Amino acid sequence: MVPLVPVTKATQEIDSVGLLSLKCMFNLLEDSDSSDYFHIYSRGLTNSGNICYMNSILQVLIYCEPFNKLFRILEQKSTGSLNESKTPLIDAIISIFRDFSTSGTKSLSPEGFYMKLSGHRKFQHLKWGQQEDAEEFLGYLLDGLHEELVHSIREVNNEQISLLLETVADNETKLQIKNAIKIIKKLNNSSNGGNDNDNSNDDDDNEGWNEIGGGHKKVSSKRTVEIEPSPIKTIFGGQFRSVLQIPNKKDQSITLDPFQCIQLDIKADQINNIEDAFKQLNEPEQIPFKLNDNKEVLAKKQTFIDSLPDVLVIHLKRFSFENVNNGNIEKLRKKIEYTHKLSIPLELFSNWRKSVNRDYKLTGVVYHHGIIAEGGHYTCDVLRPMTVSDSSRWIRIDDTSINNIDEDDVLSNDDDTKNAYLLFYQKL
Template identity: 45%
Template sequence: MLEECISSNDRVIINTNFMKIIDVNDNKTTITDGSPKLPAVPNKEAKPSSSSSSPSSPAPQEPEPVTGESAVSSPAPPVRNWASFLQANAPPPQPTPKKTVKPKPASQTPIQPTPVSRSITPVAPFNINNESSQPLGILLLRIMFDSNYSVFNSLATFDVKPRGLTNSGNICYMNSILQILLYCEPFNRLLKLIETKSIGSLGVSPTPLLDATITFFNQFQEDSKAPVSPEDFYSSLTKQDKFSHLKWGQQEDAEEFLGYYIDGLNDEMLNEIKSVSTSQVDKLIQTYSQEHDSESSAKFKYNIKSTIRRIKNEEEEEDGEWSQVNNKKNSTTTKIEVDPTPLNMIFGGQFKSVVTIPKQSSSFQRSITLDPFQHVQLDISAVDTIEDAFKHLNELENISYTNNNKEIQVKKQTFIEKLPNVLIIHLKRFSYLKDQEIGVEKLRKKIDYSHDLIIPKEVLATEPSTPIKYQLSAVVYHHGSSADAGHYTSDIHNAGVWWRIDDTFVKQIKNEEVLNAGTEENIKNAYILLYSRI
């Protein structure tokens, strides 16, 4: 075992039985038994001690010192290879003072054996870019139930730049809605995922509206500041039955168009989910199970299977509605189901309406209805702020109806059971005139809203542990004094900056200008507010 190094003038070779020191300056050799003290011994053949435990063997030839003269042979065979190795690699002697070689002290800390551990293959972090393309129906299921595909993660979006839209056919209602959706991050991210990770169809596309929307979004990634023409998008839109009522040059309501548009995209997504085969679903579940623990896998399997059954109408309930009677038989709950899609997961919420009925008029004392929504319509006729409009939504209503020739008074109260990730608020500014058979009037009063919105706890079906907060991300305005005429514009928030867009006109504005909009002219009023949950 080799325990010492070689200095520039001394060479130390140690074997298990003795130690020999060759001084290369005077060619003298010292033999010792390895103890720290080195007694002087004449330079002659040394005989091994009889007490040595090493077996007797012929003495090998000792390696020559660097001076070229022969050294005394050593009888210890085990040292030969180490000495030869050190001798062959020794540097030439330098005329420097001789240094004393001191033995190293014994280590005080025992060497612990290296523990034997099972080899674990590290799991690489998820990267959406490494995922292969898949059928659109399968991709939509993953977006809904696989957290790695969630549109609320930091996945890629279309890098859209603020640009105007041309308006040669009185389509400002459509332009304003498209502008606010361009900068709605979850919606933008959903379209980007579909573009990059879905397999296209051969022949006629089953998703023409979705395709037209993705093509439209791509136009806003160009560096050009020139306005974009939406005419190709409009042409694709009006080929669908849902939009056959649209006429070029005819003004439409922006809020109604938004509802039709989201419904149209939802229909295409539902058809794609319906088209997936049983083998594709089984493969999806198997792939997920290989990458996740048993609890997550079981939940994923349940969500996928139940969604497929519901969409393919394999559930026992019909028309997406079911009722439940409590044990005391004094209350019934009716739930109106909505088919799950990624869009409903972004914009979808749920109302809870509670109707209290006098006992003598019915066998049920209370009727509860759970009703889905994609936007909240707020009555602003008697309020001045968004928060007060939500509280007004929750006010108790007295409703009269006739049953068996008797007039019955019931009470109704509306709560919000579930809030969406992106909250669309529609301010009800148009109402039918009471003193005329035909006619609609516009309520032009200013409603105060802020960049941050806290939903009043009174309107929530269940009081949350922490306040539910939203942040303003877009506003659509209506300019004009009547419902059947006027103009639409929008303010959008992008990368920390607010932009005002009026068809082809685009300019940057200050934060407070968004809140004060409507004060500069009494015919410009906030009509649709888009809030993102924080």
């Protein structure tokens, strides 16, 4: 592998971060090759302040190929300075990638990265020396990066958009770009950053716009919770379809909800593997529903997967808050089996979505060590991608300690205090 070579305006076409984000989202970049990835050297991260949660997440993201490629492209081909910009989180991630692209084996210090984060409004709760939850940290980080990219897209002017559309031959892609920009500009006026697409319909007391069946009759009303699109959502974002069937009503009420991480409940005794947990996610549930005449009925709600991301993050819900009033958050230490290849069960998909690619390969695991939720320790296993000079291989990272492991070691865990907490799967 060769060390990172600085890229200048003389050697690359330069765009704004916003324009590059649009090109990444719709695969409009030309001459994509191996130079569009940071070449990563295996390096540990020091931990002098209970930041193992951050170290583990950073290591998994650094080896995540779509994430790596996005930030390599932003680093290579975007305008702006890393000294002062409107994208401090993006700059911090690029800085980490640059550190890992420098040859050597000495562990790196993430304290500079941590200090940049702690000065950001999303991370003001961070306290040096205080353990945090790895899944929550991942969510804050991805949300922050998403917001910076959306803000950058919002700054793309109409002339730039028109020039971009002129380079697109496919009409469907043109329409998708226009819709993405429309959503971003529309939600810019929303205080919560999200919006229910809800065009009320007087018929049958339903809300939303209608889905039409084969006989051209209304079969359901649908509400979409909209969020701004960005390259982060392209990589990690999927969508649930929640179907609500109300007694004595012919129509179904459908809500489309975005997700960035699938939360799987593993508490039930019958859940022993990932497939069991996915199937429980799809189990119908009875929920109280109040009609317009204030009469309460039991409606049936069922959750399906409507779309899947390129990188699927699975959160195994190991922390139970049922006994929180007693001062304890219970940790579920049961073994949950998972595999290197994952095929999401077909029954989880809506009827018209069953043809989607649902096959994934495991690329990272974040573990929580300890018998209680408070405190503990985080480590990770990551799949190092194949390079020109080396085949793909698994490595185990515990802050500054890095060891090669067999792929079977990723699936076996005999220590019930070390438990898989986050699983990262990349679409095949």
